[in-house]
Amino acid sequence: MSEGxxxxxxxxxxxxxxxxxxxxxxxxxxxxxxxxxxxxGTTKGLAAEFGKRLMDVPVSEAAFTGMAVGMGNSGLxxxxxxxxxxxxxxxxDQILTQxxxxxxxxxxxxxxxxxxxxxxxxQWGNGPQHTSSYSSLFLNTPGLNIFWPSRPSEAxxxxxxxxxxxxxxxxxxxxxxxxxxxxxxxxxxxxxxQTACSYGSGEKVTVLTYGDGLIEALRIRNHIPDLxxxxxxxxxxxxDRKIDFQLVDEIDRSEQIIVIDTANYNYGLLQGTIGQIAxxxxxxxxxxxxxxxxxxxxxxxxxxxxxxxxxxxxxxxLISLKLTKDPMKDYSFDExxxxxxxxxxDDNPSKIFxxxxx
Amino acid sequence: MSVDIVDKIKxxxxxxxxxxxxxxxxxDQKIFSFLHIMAGQEASAVGCLYDLSHSDLTLGNHRxxxxxxxxxxxxxxxxxxIFGDIRGCCKGFGGSMHMLDRKVGFMGTTPIxxxxxxxxxxxxxxxxxxxxxxxxxxxVGDGAAEEGVFSESVNLAGNKGxxxxxxxxxxxxxxxxxxxxRKSPDYNHQDHFKGLGAQYIRVNGQHVWEVSDAMQRxxxxxxxxxxxxxxxxxxxxxxHSGPMKENTTSDYRLDFDTLEHRKNNDCVALACDYxxxxxxxxxxxxxxxxxxxxxxxxEKMDTLIGGINVxx
Numbered sequence: 092m093s094e095g096x097x098x099x100x101x102x103x104x105x106x107x108x109x110x111x112x113x114x115x116x117x118x119x120x121x122x123x124x125x126x127x128x129x130x131x132g133t134t135k136g137l138a139a140e141f142g143k144r145l146m147d148v149p150v151s152e153a154a155f156t157g158m159a160v161g162m163g164n165s166g167l168x169x170x171x172x173x174x175x176x177x178x179x180x181x182x183x184d185q186i187l188t189q190x191x192x193x194x195x196x197x198x199x200x201x202x203x204x205x206x207x208x209x210x211x212x213x214q215w216g217n218g219p220q221h222t223s224s225y226s227s228l229f230l231n232t233p234g235l236n237i238f239w240p241s242r243p244s245e246a247x248x249x250x251x252x253x254x255x256x257x258x259x260x261x262x263x264x265x266x267x268x269x270x271x272x273x274x275x276x277x278x279x280x281x282x283x284x285q286t287a288c289s290y291g292s293g294e295k296v297t298v299l300t301y302g303d304g305l306i307e308a309l310r311i312r313n314h315i316p317d318l319x320x321x322x323x324x325x326x327x328x329x330x331d332r333k334i335d336f337q338l339v340d341e342i343d344r345s346e347q348i349i350v351i352d353t354a355n356y357n358y359g360l361l362q363g364t365i366g367q368i369a370x371x372x373x374x375x376x377x378x379x380x381x382x383x384x385x386x387x388x389x390x391x392x393x394x395x396x397x398x399x400x401x402x403x404x405x406x407x408x409l410i411s412l413k414l415t416k417d418p419m420k421d422y423s424f425d426e427x428x429x430x431x432x433x434x435x436x437d438d439n440p441s442k443i444f445x446x447x448x449x
Numbered sequence: 450m451s452v453d454i455v456d457k458i459k460x461x462x463x464x465x466x467x468x469x470x471x472x473x474x475x476x477d478q479k480i481f482s483f484l485h486i487m488a489g490q491e492a493s494a495v496g497c498l499y500d501l502s503h504s505d506l507t508l509g510n511h512r513x514x515x516x517x518x519x520x521x522x523x524x525x526x527x528x529x530x531i532f533g534d535i536r537g538c539c540k541g542f543g544g545s546m547h548m549l550d551r552k553v554g555f556m557g558t559t560p561i562x563x564x565x566x567x568x569x570x571x572x573x574x575x576x577x578x579x580x581x582x583x584x585x586x587x588x589v590g591d592g593a594a595e596e597g598v599f600s601e602s603v604n605l606a607g608n609k610g611x612x613x614x615x616x617x618x619x620x621x622x623x624x625x626x627x628x629x630x631r632k633s634p635d636y637n638h639q640d641h642f643k644g645l646g647a648q649y650i651r652v653n654g655q656h657v658w659e660v661s662d663a664m665q666r667x668x669x670x671x672x673x674x675x676x677x678x679x680x681x682x683x684x685x686x687x688x689h690s691g692p693m694k695e696n697t698t699s700d701y702r703l704d705f706d707t708l709e710h711r712k713n714n715d716c717v718a719l720a721c722d723y724x725x726x727x728x729x730x731x732x733x734x735x736x737x738x739x740x741x742x743x744x745x746x747x748e749k750m751d752t753l754i755g756g757i758n759v760x761x
Contacts, residue, residue, distance in 0.1 A: 149608055154567040154601035158609075161571020165506075165556070167578075169571075184598075188561055189568060197549050197557055198540030 095276070096436060099269045102247035103133040103208075107170070110254025111141050114168055117254040120146035120159060121172030121208075130172045131210070131269060156182035156207070160190045163205035163259065170206035170253045175221050176263075179209050183228075190259040191234030206253030206260050213267035213303065213353070213399070215428040218390035224302075226360035229261055230328050236448065237328040238262040241305035242435040243273035245326055248285065258449065265303040265353075266430065273435040281445035286327050287338060288440035293319030296414060297345035301325040301360060304351040306433050310402035313438075315415045321345065325364065330449045334367040338444060343372045347412065349379050351400050356382035381405055392428050401427075454728065457499050457657050458720045458735070459742045461491040464515040465717060466746040467524070471514070471531055472692030474754060481533035481759060482544035483560075485512040486692045490683035492716035493618050494519040496660020497586060497679070503554045506576055506585040508569045511546040511560030512618075516588055522550035525753060533759045563589060563596030566615060570602050573611035577674075584612040584671045586664075592623025594638075595631065600645060603676055607646035610674030614667045615647070617680045618654065624689040625701035642678040654681035655716045658723055684711050 097105060111117055118141075124130050125138035125145040138145040148155035152173065159169040173179040179186065186207065193203045212221035229237050236258060238249035249262050291312060298308040298320060305324045312320040323341060342348060352361040361382075368374055381400035388398050406419040468488040475484055487494065494515035498507060501520065509516040517527055523538065530537025531545045538549045546560040556572060559565050569587035576583055589599060594617045606613045617638075623631055642649045648670040652663040660681060667677040684706075688699065721735040 146609075149601065149604055151598075151601035151605060153598040154570065154605045157564065157567025157598065157602070158571040158574065158605060161568035161573075162575055163571070164568070165572045165575035167571075167575050184561055184564055185567065189559060189564055193557075196539065196543045196547050198538075198542045201549075201551075201557075 095274060096272050096434075097243055097247070097275050098272050099243040099246050100132040100135070102243035102273065103250045103264070104135050104137065106247045106250035107134060107137055107254070108140070110170075110251045111137070111144060114254045116166060117168040117170065118144040118146060119170045119172065120148055120155060122150060122174065123147060124172055130174070131266070133208075134172070152178055152181035153185060157185040157189065159205055160185050160193070160203060163190070163203040164193060164201065168204040168206070168254055168256055170208065172208045174210050175212055176209045176224055177220055179207070180225070186235075186259070186261075187228070187232050191232050194258065195234060202257050203259045204256045206256055206262065208250070208253070208262045208264060211263060211265050211302075213265060214430050215392055215395065216390065217388065219387035222388040224263060224354045226263075226354060227358055227363065230332060230360060230363060233331075234259065236260040236330070239302050239326055239328065240264065241302050241324050241326060242268070242438075243271060244276070244435070245285070249327070252284070263302065267303045268306075268431060270430045271306070271433045271435060281443050283445040284327060284329060284448040285443055286329065286335060286446050287323060287325045287444040289341065289442045290322040290324070290438060290440055291319050292441055293321050294344050294346065295320075296347045296349060296409065297321045297323060297342060298349045298351055299323050299325075299342070299361065299364065300351040302353060303431070304353050304400070306431055307351050307400055307402045307405065309433075309435075309438050310419070311405055311409075314402065314406060314419050315409070315417065318414060329446060334364065335444050335446070339368055339371045342368055342374065345377070347377050347379070347414075348374055349405060349408075350381065351405070352380070352382040353399050354383065355385050356380055357385055379408060392424070396427050454658060454720060454724050455730070455738065457495045457661070458717060458724065458738065460495045460499055460519055461657065461717050461720065462739050462742040463746050464488075464491045464494065464518050466743045467518065467527070467750060468514060470747065470750040470754070472687065474532070475692050479754070480531060480545075482531055482546075483511070484531070484545050484691055485689065486687040487512050487515040487685065489686035489711060490618060490620065490654060490716070491515055492657035492660055492720065493616070493654040493681045493683050496654075496657045497616055497664050500661060500664065501554070501586070502583070503552070504580065504583045506554045506556050506572050506583070508556050508565050508572065508585070508587045509548060509558035510562075510565055510588055510590065510593065511558070512590065513548050513558040513588060514545070516558070517548040517550060517555050520550070520555045521553035522548065522555050524749065526550060528750065528753045529757065532754065532757045534757050562593035563599045565589060566599045566602035567605065569613055569615075570606045570609070570611055573606065573613035574609055577610070577612055582672065584614055584668050586614045586616060588616045588618060590623065591617055591619035591621065591628070592631070595623070600641070603642060603645045603647050603678060606676035611676060612671040612674065614664070614671050614677045614679055617678065618683050619680060620683050620685040621703065621706070622689070622701060627701070627703060638678075638680055646676070648675050648677045649680065650677060651680040651682070654683035655714045655719055656723070657716060657720050684714055686711060
């Protein structure tokens with residue numbers, strides 16, 4: 092990796108390192124986080140520097156997550172890593188019923204300073220039980236803040252904040268993005284907390300997405316530069332989840348809305364977002380959804396190839412609307428089934444949306 | 450056993466009186482909160498917590514009014530919270546199952562069974578970072594001790610050397626199901642928890658002096674980083690939820706567990722017997738002590754309850 096760039100996993104490791112220095116009461120715990128290349132490389136080298144503050148734990152998700160909740164309630168700022176969202180389901184009592192409600196149920200002034208990193212699986216081999224994000228479970232729970240980085244610079248930005256938290260916060264990380272690279276120069280200028288960012292300013296087509304959907308959106312935008320497709324990428328869901336009115340205005344001004352959701356759409360993250368938007372403006376006639384079928388993700392390549400939304404099929408849709416004539420080459424086997432190696436360095440956001448984090 | 454058993458008798462009477470007043474108010478439809486009464490098993494709460502300092506931490510479950518009071522929790526805050534008054538210890542957000550008084554090291558209670566165990570490991574870990582002389586104590590019932598996360602937490606506490614005492618208050622029933630209904634025929638607490646690396650101590654929970662001694666021993670192990678499972682057999686007067694009036698033998702109770710049996714093994718009476726036989730206090734003096742304490746708290750409770758109006 093060249094000097095000015097870092098990969099997603101390096102961005103996380105780098106943010107952890109700085110976070111551990113900034114807050115000496117913070118620590119990282121999870122299965123194998125103290126390995127030399129721990130947590131899939133996202134805690135690489137940290138145990139050598141920080142010793143026991145990188146805490147390996149028994150294979151007991153409910154117990155070690157609960158221990159972290161207790162630490163977060165009593166003056167420490169733990170950051171828990173779960174290698175898949177599905178593994179964290181074993182700890183849902185502690186995340187949803189204890190951490191998220193702790194401050195509320197005791198009448199306030201008793202916050203839980205807890206960060207939780209949840210990895211979402213994709214690409215070959217992951218299959219039905221390693222690919223879910225269960226977004227609605229977290230988004231629909233008051234008391235939790237959710238970070239959802241879509242590129243390495245955002246992973247750095249959000250991960251560092253996990254070390255100085257006031258309230259329980261989950262960072263959702265797509266393993267599909269772990270190999271992507273970005274400029275080390277942090278793109279966000281948000282003084283509060285970044286909630287979304289947009290790329291481009293055209294008003295013909297707006298793509299609404301989040302997480303690993305951003306890659307597809309950028310590929311389309313970069314394929315048809317003349318159209319100046321506007322991308323709105325949601326990157327955090329905080330406080331009461333109320334949608335930014337500026338964002339609704341951006342959507343309102345667009346002639347066509349394309350939604351790219353890499354998870355099951357119905358009752359999920361972006362359907363919830365569209366629902367909030369639809370309370371303010373009518374989007375029904377200009378909306379097109381690209382998302383997986385309402386089914387789990389299979390394992391065999393032949394069964395997965397059409398599962399996730401792909402830029403070429405979305406470009407075909409734009410051709411059908413006569414917005415472009417230039418089809419995009421369909422993805423190769425490797426592009427379909429291996430982790431992305433996209434370089435975000437040249438994709439500069441045009442606007443940052445931000446909000447005060449409670 | 451030190452002479453402080455007199456203070457412990459008084460605290461047991463305080464808890465008994467408070468619990469029975471709350472139970473009575475429940476039938477008057479004055480309580481707007483789930484209610485789990487611990488009357489009958491006061492010796493467990495008092496024996497475990499009365500001697501601890503405010504720097505020792507305690508976490509409890511849905512049945513923790515007595516734990517809160519035994520640790521020194523503020524009575525007004527408890528009563529207001531249970532009666533749904535926003536002057537309560539959780540400003541009305543929690544209710545009966547959420548007791549909190551951090552000034553005395555009572556760090557909170559949570560009713561999801563077994564949940565408090567891993568939370569307590571976290572508190573004990575934090576405690577160990579800043580103090581080498583304090584312990585954390587958490588309470589679960591015999592049913593919650595069957596949760597997987599409870600066993601996981603015992604292992605985790607041992608793995609991290611946390612100064613933590615897991616107290617199992619065992620009344621023999623999870624709601625109305627006996628151990629016989631819920632456990633494998635060869636289930637063995639001692640083998641299980643010792644196998645997880647904990648020190649296992651079992652004690653008669655009707656004898657407050659024995660519970661106190663057991664807690665002292667437990668504290669010694671915990672401060673050396675060896676978690677303790679302190680298994681306390683208790684006799685509870687009321688049923689699981691709500692102050693069920695169990696004046697006669699209820700269907701779910703085992704044959705030996707009659708009203709008479711519970712009366713003959715009442716922890717307050719047994720502590721008075723102990724104070725008379727072992728420490729030479731006169732029977733009349735002890736009787737007077739119990740009655741005076743009870744009437745003082747009754748008066749206090751009447752005043753508090755009289756000042757509450759959540760319908761207004």
